[in-house]
Amino acid sequence: MRYLTAGESHGKQLTTIIEGVPSHLPLVPEQINESLIRRQGGYGRGRRMQIEKDLVDITSGVRHGYTLGSPISLVVHNDDFKHWVNIMGEDPLPEDAQIKRTISRPRPGHADLNGGMKYGHRDMRNVLERSSARETAARVGAGAVAKVLLRELGIEVAGYVREIAGIVSDVDESLSVTERARISEESPVRTFDEKAADKMMEAIDVAKKEGDSIGGVCEVYVEGMPAGMGSYVQYDRKLDAKIAGAVMSINAFKGVEFGIGFDAARRNGSKVHDEILWDEQRGYYRRTNNLGGFEGGMTSGMPIVVKGVMKPIPTLYKPLQSIDIETKEPFQASIERSDSCAVPAASVVMEHIVAFELAKAITEEFPSDYFPRLKKAVEDYREEVREF
Numbered sequence: 001m002r003y004l005t006a007g008e009s010h011g012k013q014l015t016t017i018i019e020g021v022p023s024h025l026p027l028v029p030e031q032i033n034e035s036l037i038r039r040q041g042g043y044g045r046g047r048r049m050q051i052e053k054d055l056v057d058i059t060s061g062v063r064h065g066y067t068l069g070s071p072i073s074l075v076v077h078n079d080d081f082k083h084w085v086n087i088m089g090e091d092p093l094p095e096d097a098q099i100k101r102t103i104s105r106p107r108p109g110h111a112d113l114n115g116g117m118k119y120g121h122r123d124m125r126n127v128l129e130r131s132s133a134r135e136t137a138a139r140v141g142a143g144a145v146a147k148v149l150l151r152e153l154g155i156e157v158a159g160y161v162r163e164i165a166g167i168v169s170d171v172d173e174s175l176s177v178t179e180r181a182r183i184s185e186e187s188p189v190r191t192f193d194e195k196a197a198d199k200m201m202e203a204i205d206v207a208k209k210e211g212d213s214i215g216g217v218c219e220v221y222v223e224g225m226p227a228g229m230g231s232y233v234q235y236d237r238k239l240d241a242k243i244a245g246a247v248m249s250i251n252a253f254k255g256v257e258f259g260i261g262f263d264a265a266r267r268n269g270s271k272v273h274d275e276i277l278w279d280e281q282r283g284y285y286r287r288t289n290n291l292g293g294f295e296g297g298m299t300s301g302m303p304i305v306v307k308g309v310m311k312p313i314p315t316l317y318k319p320l321q322s323i324d325i326e327t328k329e330p331f332q333a334s335i336e337r338s339d340s341c342a343v344p345a346a347s348v349v350m351e352h353i354v355a356f357e358l359a360k361a362i363t364e365e366f367p368s369d370y371f372p373r374l375k376k377a378v379e380d381y382r383e384e385v386r387e388f
């Protein structure tokens with residue numbers, strides 16, 4: 001499975017083409033819309049989310065509620081485009097036209113300056129329109145299809161928030177993936193500890209008032225992945241590495257951790273590695289899950305636990321110094337509409353990004369043209385490794 005996205009933040013639409021989804025997988029738009037709507041929520045989102053009502057139009061690859069095995073294309077329209085037709089339209093402009101809302105002042109922390117230099121865009125709107133996190137709606141669409149496939153195979157994925165602006169929310173490690181999904185869904189900041197949630201919302205209010213932005217830590221938790229997905233035999237087949245790369249590709253993400261992650265550097269080996277046990281019902285399992293479901297680049301069959309760090313969004317109302325590329329003079333960065341905190345929304349994005357990598361790994365491991373055949377192969381394999 002692979003996918004491409006296209007679309008500018010204030011352009012006509014976002015487009016996703018997904019290739020390699022097996023045929024005969026039941027799929028309806030509501031399953032994708034649920035994910036798109038979840039991504040739009042979360043305390044700390046700005047005015048743009050009141051304009052957009054993200055709903056998918058499936059334009060190929062699905063017939064009568066089932067996938068065909070052909071490329072699936074998804075379209076999400078940008079409702080804001082109606083305000084941007086003259087600025088974002090594709091027709092050539094008359095020679096004397098004044099282009100509105102050009103950007104010659106790069107925002108620190110954004111793609112503006114590097115992208116402008118690289119592609120020769122002196123109007124850096126041409127960079128920010130594509131580098132905007134609006135694109136994550138298209139990626140959530142692909143992830144939503146992946147989640148449908150995983151669910152049919154008994155694999156569940158939940159994304160939630162562990163930390164905002166240094167305020168940490170603990171999670172009871174005994175909670176199942178479905179409980180994690182349900183509880184976090186009820187929280188405006190998508191987290192567990194209500195006291196921490198209140199403090200997080202206070203921090204978001206303060207940041208908003210001060211024209212600042214704040215970041216945090218998202219976590220994705222997965223149950224049901226069979227052991228042995230990915231491989232140790234070649235560096236580019238290690239599944240944890242692929243997931244880490246995919247998580248790092250989410251806008252504003254700066255780090256990834258599996259299980260105890262960086263804390264492994266501070267413990268002895270005997271306090272890190274997870275002892276191996278076996279019983280009739282579960283087959284092989286580990287006493288603990290410090291390694292977050294991966295050993296040797298392969299799944300261990302334990303829950304996958306992966307964290308991603310999101311920096312504060314770089315579009316600030318509070319000015320930071322930058323240079324105007326026309327005058328080369330310093331200035332205080334201009335004001336753009338923005339979210340003061342997008343960590344809750346980013347946890348939904350991360351959930352879908354991880355789901356896509358898992359579905360991709362599954363379809364690479366097993367025959368994947370026809371979904372019932374894939375499902376049978378996965379069931380047989382689970383049985384085989386339980387008895388190994």
Ligand code: EPS
Binds near residue numbers: 137338
């Ligand atoms: C974003 C800026 C804001 C966000 C946007 C990402 O949009 P605008 O520039 O239109 O105010 O709302 O996020 C989304 C549109 C979205 O769907 O998540 C940016 O600069 O990255």
